[in-house]
Amino acid sequence: MARVNPTEFAILGLLAEEPRSGYDIKKEVEERLSHFWSESFGHIYPMLRRLRKRELVEQKVERQEGRPDRKVYSITEEGRQALEAWFAEPSPPQRPRNELLLRIFMGRFADPEHLIRDVRAQRESFDAALAQLRAVQAHLDQAEEPHPDQLYWELTLDYGLRALEALTEWGQEAESKLRQLAQDEK
Amino acid sequence: MARVNPTEFAILGLLAEEPRSGYDIKKEVEERLSHFWSESFGHIYPMLRRLRKRELVEQKVERQEGRPDRKVYSITEEGRQALEAWFAEPSPPQRPRNELLLRIFMGRFADPEHLIRDVRAQRESFDAALAQLRAVQAHLDQAEEPHPDQLYWELTLDYGLRALEALTEWGQEAESKLRQLAQDEK
DNA sequence: CGCCGCATGTAAGAGGTTACATGATTCG
DNA sequence: CGAATCATGTAACCTCTTACATGCGGCG
Incomplete structure (x- = not known):
């Protein structure tokens, strides 16, 4: 299996728990993963689009009044398989930078x-x-x-x-x- | 002071110890800094060129037989000032990714x-x-x-x-x- | 004979951040 | 009244790695 973008799997993992918007994902990362992980909006939104193109996630639009539509993403069966494949691959060594x-x-x-x-x-x-x-x-x-x-x-x-x-x-x-x-x- | 590239200062710091080639720098990083730092050739060489353009380092070419010339870089007075300025700036918080x-x-x-x-x-x-x-x-x-x-x-x-x-x-x-x-x- | 060390570099691209743009609502 | 929260996105940019290209000399 090819080299792998960890952000992809951070997102996929959170969506495997339950469907979420890009905004929600950012919040979850901040609230629950922040002591070992971080993500920015500028990375999350384009990544969701890419995941959607590859059919690893699905989008549902929730209309809202007075604020932008909420785009809620859920993981697909293919997405779950990708997640499993990620786990099967050994986690690469990290290069230190302190x-x-x-x-x-x-x-x-x-x-x-x-x-x-x-x-x-x-x-x-x-x-x-x-x-x-x-x-x-x-x-x-x-x-x-x-x-x-x-x-x-x-x-x-x-x-x-x-x-x-x-x-x-x-x-x-x-x-x-x-x-x-x-x-x-x- | 503007945002700052740490690689720049890793290199400047090593050259402040003594003049070295790009190859030497890589070796030093590996041998002495590897438990908290890493650099690749593909980053070091272009960076040396940039530092030279900004006159923070000087180049001296050592002719060698049977192998490519060694390009030995030494830090300039301006380079030392840049290094000091780096220290004066507080070190930015690191974003975790484990x-x-x-x-x-x-x-x-x-x-x-x-x-x-x-x-x-x-x-x-x-x-x-x-x-x-x-x-x-x-x-x-x-x-x-x-x-x-x-x-x-x-x-x-x-x-x-x-x-x-x-x-x-x-x-x-x-x-x-x-x-x-x-x-x-x- | 093949690998390791010496030595420099480039090109492509991945990965990621910051700043900007937009705008309503809610809370203090 | 201003700040925070909700909500999505883009564009410019920076940083850095990987893979490739080249080639000699020495060692086992």
Whole structure:
């Protein structure tokens, strides 16, 4: 099977849950996948059109008053097959690109204060993400009856929690080491 | 300051250490930055040309016999200023895209065996990376006289170690939970 | 003999973001 | 009154990878 566009399958996967508009898809990504995924409108809408041409999704137009028509897409049988084929293919290795680490690696050429600022900003965003994931976790835990997809959600959640816990610690240590360096330089 | 291409600064940073050819740059990225960065020839060569046009780097041709000329680039004063300006700008937030987690999140539509295969492959690559980073760490630790850039290298190393340690554990647990699920389904 | 390392580059295209355009409704 | 939400889309642009083209020298 040929190389594959992951956005295609993010969309197909969400439509396999239930029919949705492009706008809905964006919202779902933001609300439920945002700690490991992102999509923009400028990518979603053209992709839906392409998927439709390939008959992996179907469109139904819902008339609305006072606002544009809602175009609701649902996955077709062929779409489900494409989704299965995607899973059958092993997931390709990711190539890393972490700009913060690039900066730190080149740190010799920087003002240490700038590095401190960046590490700190990163740590703060880790903290915020961590708080959010913990809230989601609490929410999942207290459900009386577990959702059928619970295990899958927990696995992605757990990935995020473990990574973020480790990395906030890193952030604290990194910050204090850089502060010391900045001190020593004076 | 306008939006910025990080590849530009990866290259500029390496040339600030010492003059190098495009081929050298690729090698350095592979050998020293590969746990958080990557570049391809198809990006490096055109970028060097652009940097040269903007006079951020200079080219010197080294004649060689039996193989193509080596074009060695060095950073100019303007290049150093551009590098500084890059550091002054706060590093932009990264948008996450983790295909493995996307798959797991959509796990309902997959054969659990496929997920297990993917998680396992990921864990194995984490393990390999971890072993490599530990070797680098051992190497740094045993140096009699620390390199001036030691702190920066250690920080990026430490980031990788912490993240990978947390994530190999995740991988083990995820795999066993998915195995259980696969059992239960039979 | 074939592969690896050395060395440079181009062309095609995939993949993705940002900014723009449009406009009604609802909430504070 | 302004901002956010709902709702769809396009165009320009940037970034980056893959595949191709070329060719010598050294090693096993």
